[in-house]
Amino acid sequence: MRNYIFLVTITFTFCGLISCQKGDPLSKVKKKTINMKEFEEDLTVPSGLWKAMESSYLPLVMDAEGKAIKDESEKESSKAETKKKPSGEFEDLLKKKPPLDPIGITVYLIEKTPDVLGGQNFELNYTSGGGLLDYRVFVPESKDGTFFIKVKYNAEMDPKETRVYYLSDAKIREVEGKPMGNGCARYFDITRYWKKSMDGEGLMLNTKNHRHISVTAGTLFFVAPYRGKLRISHLSLKDTRHRDLLCSSEE
Numbered sequence: 054m055r056n057y058i059f060l061v062t063i064t065f066t067f068c069g070l071i072s073c074q075k076g077d078p079l080s081k082v083k084k085k086t087i088n089m090k091e092f093e094e095d096l097t098v099p100s101g102l103w104k105a106m107e108s109s110y111l112p113l114v115m116d117a118e119g120k121a122i123k124d125e126s127e128k129e130s131s132k133a134e135t136k137k138k139p140s141g142e143f144e145d146l147l148k149k150k151p152p153l154d155p156i157g158i159t160v161y162l163i164e165k166t167p168d169v170l171g172g173q174n175f176e177l178n179y180t181s182g183g184g185l186l187d188y189r190v191f192v193p194e195s196k197d198g199t200f201f202i203k204v205k206y207n208a209e210m211d212p213k214e215t216r217v218y219y220l221s222d223a224k225i226r227e228v229e230g231k232p233m234g235n236g237c238a239r240y241f242d243i244t245r246y247w248k249k250s251m252d253g254e255g256l257m258l259n260t261k262n263h264r265h266i267s268v269t270a271g272t273l274f275f276v277a278p279y280r281g282k283l284r285i286s287h288l289s290l291k292d293t294r295h296r297d298l299l300c301s302s303e304e
Contacts, residue, residue, distance in 0.1 A: 079161055079163070082163060082174055083174060084161070084163075084174045084175060084176040085173050085175050085176070086175075086176045087175060087177050087178070088178050089177050089178060089179045089180070089184050089185075090180060094184065094289065096272065096287065096289070098274075099220070099238060099240060101240070102218060102220060102240040102274075105216075105218065105240075105242065106216070106218060106274060106276045106283070107150070107151055109216050109276050109278050109283060110151035110278055110283045111214075111278040111281075112149070112151070112281050113280060113281035151283040152281070152282045152283070153283055154208075154279065154282040154283065154285070155181045155182035155183075155284075155285055155286060156181060156182075156206060156207055156210075156284050156285070157179050157180045157181050157182075157183070157207035157208070157286065158179045158183050158204055158205065158206055158207060158286045158288065159176060159177065159178055159179070159204070159205045159207060160175075160176075160177040160179065160186060160202065160288060161174070161175065161176055161177070161201070161202070161203040161204075161205075161255065162174060162175040162177070162191055162200060162201070162202055163175075163200060163201045163202075163203065164198075164200050165198065165199040165201060165257070166196070166197075166198025166199045166200070167198075168195070168196050168198070169192070169196055169197070169198030169199065169200050170191055170192060170200055171191075171193045171195070175191055179288070182285075182286060182287065183275075183286040183288050184287075184288070184289070185288075185289045185291075186289065186290050186291075187291060187292065187293055188265065188266065188290070188291070188292040188294075189292050189293050189294050192260060192265070192292070194260065194294075197259075197260050197261040198259070198260060198261075199257060199258065199259050199260075200257075200258055200260070200265075201254045201255035201256065201257055201258070202255050202258060202269075203251060203254070203255030203256070204251065204273075204275070204288065206275065206286065208279075208284060209279065210275070210279070210284060211277055211278075211279070212248070214277045214278055215244070215248075215275065215276065215277040216242065216244050216275075216277065217242070217243050217244045217247040217248070217273060217274070217275055217276075218240055218241065218242055218244075218273070218274040218276070219235070219240065219241050219243045219272070219273055219274075220238070220271050220272045220273075220274070221234070221235035221236055221237065221238070221239045221240065221270070221271040221300075222238075222270045222271040222272070222291065222299050222300045223235055223236070223266065223267045223268070223269070223270035223271060223298065223299065223300065224236070224237065224297075224298055224299065224300055226267060226298070228262050228264065228267070229262070233264065233267045233268070234267040234268075234270075235271070237300035238300065247273075256269075263292070263298060266291075266295055266298050266299075267298055269290045270291050270292070270298065271289070271290060271291075272287055272288065272290070273287060273288045273289075273290070274286075274287050275287070275288075
């Protein structure tokens, strides 16, 4: 197991409309902006999941003039149908632990069903490394319905290289005769599904029977190599009103 420590503290600052990139559909949505400042969250990541995330690491090998050095085997591989594995010094670098570059993320919670989020949409700004989202603060449970969650990165993440992993903290339970929840300490590579959702309105969640908790409770990790480092952020999702649905035994 490896501990991955993020320092994140929650503070709330409210404002009206925000400026977004031109053509961004979210710019037309009225939102309440909340700055999620740093508070300490010590995450223990299963070794298998950490190894999977580290596999995204692509170090840069630089010569004295600052130009990328290509291994001879890599040059030859361009002529072959399949690439050969790099060898020598480059292979040794690949075995080293990657230097991490924690980045911030912006999370949007957008109502589809009116009043499911109390008649309010949210823009949540997380600083370097990401942080925690407790549905207790944003989902009043006064009305069942549907809302979207969407995540944007606050630093460059190559879409082709970015991987998204989900570490579940949701107990498996039965809802209307069907199993729901992904189980305890299980992790999945959800990159393709996540990207498809983010290309649209976001991940659609429904609050009936607390489905949104069982579907998302756990931690999302966003990982991508960038200039010799491993850019990484996370979003932990839970609802402290319904600890019975969570694997973790928090007080």
